[in-house]
Amino acid sequence: MxxxxxxxxxxxxxxxxxxxxxxxxxxxxxxxxxxxxxxxxxxxxxxxxxxxxxxxxMVAKPDWGIRTFTHEDGKDHLVDVKTIVERPFGDLIHFDVVGREEQPRKILLVAPMSGHYATLLRSTVKSLIVNCEVYVTDWHNARDIPVSAGKFDVEDYTLYLMEFMRELGPDTNVVAVCQPVPLTLAATAYLAELDPDAQPRTLTLIGGPVDPDATPTDVTDFGARVTMGQLEETMIQRVGFKYKGVGRMVYPxxxxxxxxxxxxxxxxxxxxxxxxxxxxxxxxxxxxxxxxxxxxYLAVMDMPAEFYLSTVDRIFKKREIAKNEFVVAGHKVNFGAITKVAVKTVEGEKDDISAPGQCLAALNLCTGLPDDMKASHVEPGAGHYGIFAGKSWRNNIRPLVLDFIDSNAGDRNKGKKSKPANTNAA
Structure with missing residues (x-):
């Protein structure tokens, strides 16, 4: 094919x-x-x-549709989507509420590169810009990226996240949703080793497969059952002549x-x-x-073939992150190097994509992090979508995440300890 x-x-x-x-x-x-x-x-x-x-x-990128915002001051403010960092495979964008004072909470929302655009997190963004400065990773459709831009795999994804974190600074609170959870954890650990001053303040991991084998699902069973050769032969195609990425290998x-x-x-x-x-x-x-x-739902984007294949091979089949064997640019990432970034995991009780336990494994990898900087939460009755965009997110999870961020807003360099943000703490 x-x-x-x-x-x-x-x-x-x-x-x-x-x-x-x-x-x-x-x-x-x-x-x-x-x-x-x-x-x-x-x-x-x-x-x-x-x-x-x-x-x-099916071929149209949805608009964010977030044009105005009513602040607590009772005034309507325009929302301007600004590009902060521009790269071939994805940009870092900021939802700037015009005329409003800069909010103390700075959140980097890491969107999945798993078939849909970052606009899938539209409702998540809307709920956070109420009292946060929100930045989002806006991944590009691979069919529009010329072959001359090179490859993009899980290591490149991790390096992009590191660059975005460096750009925003150490007062950033990172929230990763679904697929990018393990790679966001890896990017944070890599920064902890190479550039400790650029680490984010907190890291919230929502419904991601840090250890896919912790609680098997249909998704993980498929990854284990199908060979890499079968995936490459049946799922990968070259972009046709209609788009700028003509000739690029993609998962359409x-x-x-x-x-x-x-x-x-x-x-x-x-x-x-x-x-x-x-x-x-x-x-x-x-x-x-x-x-x-x-x-x-119908607005889908092509994924670079090397990103899709390396995700299945290295994250699901070989479980490199779960085994603390992940290598980026020739450097073996040590998750134990995370010692100053508070980490919280959020899972849905009825999540059939990343079942409870898969994301929680991140806390076990952070061996150098004190227990009072770890927290976890399992949302009763919530499915995969609900934990980041549904009623469960709005009513329960969002307040817990913001409480966790606020609880760890002190100066970590002075050794100030923070209490866990919820009773369901690790």
Missing amino acids: RYMMTYDLMETFRNTNQWLGATARTMASYPAWAMLPNPGMQWMAAWGEVTERTFER GLLQLASFISMNGERHASAFSEQIQNVMRGDASDHDPHNRFYDE
């Missing part, structure tokens, strides 16, 4: 379906048909509208989306069938629940 032809074939299929939807919608909406009311034409117009939007969203977003949908095919089919009926009745809108969810 590692040919441009297969990549272009998928894009052709997507483009054709978008065109069919647009054609059906336009034809069935022709004014003359209104003289002969026909439910079939109404259904065709609705099907076309839903189909066109569905396939169009459209292929990832097919995998996502197949996991709950019946539920997705039912959702789209209901949406067509809603459009026919005039009950749908641009921002109804269906479109709000699927505009984000």
Whole structure:
């Protein structure tokens, strides 16, 4: 499958379906048909509208949609998304609330590079900018990155995170979500060895596979069952001629989306069938629940092949981080070097992607960190999405995380000890 032809074939299929939807919608909406009311034409117009939007969203990067913010002072402030560090595979961006005093809490939110854009954390960002300065890792779509930019694997990802942490300084509180959790831990440990003054103040790890074997799931079972040769042969393709990254080896977003949908095919089919009926009745809108969810869910990005393959091989199969054997740029990272960064893990009781125990393993790796600088929390009844963007995050987890940050806001260089932020402390 590692040919441009297969990549272009998928894009052709997507483009054709978008065109069919647009054609059906336009034809069935022709004014003359209104003289002969026909439910079939109404259904065709609705099907076309839903189909066109569905396939169009697959190649469109969603907008953050965070334009204004009402502060505690009662004033509406504009939110300006500024690029702080610009790199080929990802940028460091800042959500600057115009006209508001700089907030004492500085948070670096590390977004996953796992198929969706960083905008998946939109609601997380919205909840944090209330009283925090929020910075986010905004990863780029690999199909838009020229081959001349070189490779990007788990080591490069770790080096990017180190650069971002250096840029923001030692008063930063890092919050990593899902896939980047083990690499964020590695970046912090690497900084602790090479540039201790650049370490962040706190590190909050949410639902990530530090030790995938701690509590096996379908995701970890798949990684153990499939060989690297099978993955490379069936999942990796070259970007076609339509995009700037022509020739780059990637794990295509459209292929990832097919995998996502197949996991709950019946539920997705039912959702789209209901949406067509809603459009026919005039009950749908641009921002109804269906479109709000699927505009984000369907927007997928290509991952660099070397990043995807090295993640499966080194994080899941070889468990290099779990075994404290991770190497970056020829240097073996020592997680025991973390001695001044307070670390908290957050897990969901019903998380079927990174089950409880996988993220908690990070605390065992931090052998040089005092127990009073470690904390953990398992959210009852919460799934994977809920622990960083759902009701559980808003009502329970966010307050705990901010309390943990505030509890460790003292000057660590003076040896000031901080109390754990919650009773569920390690």
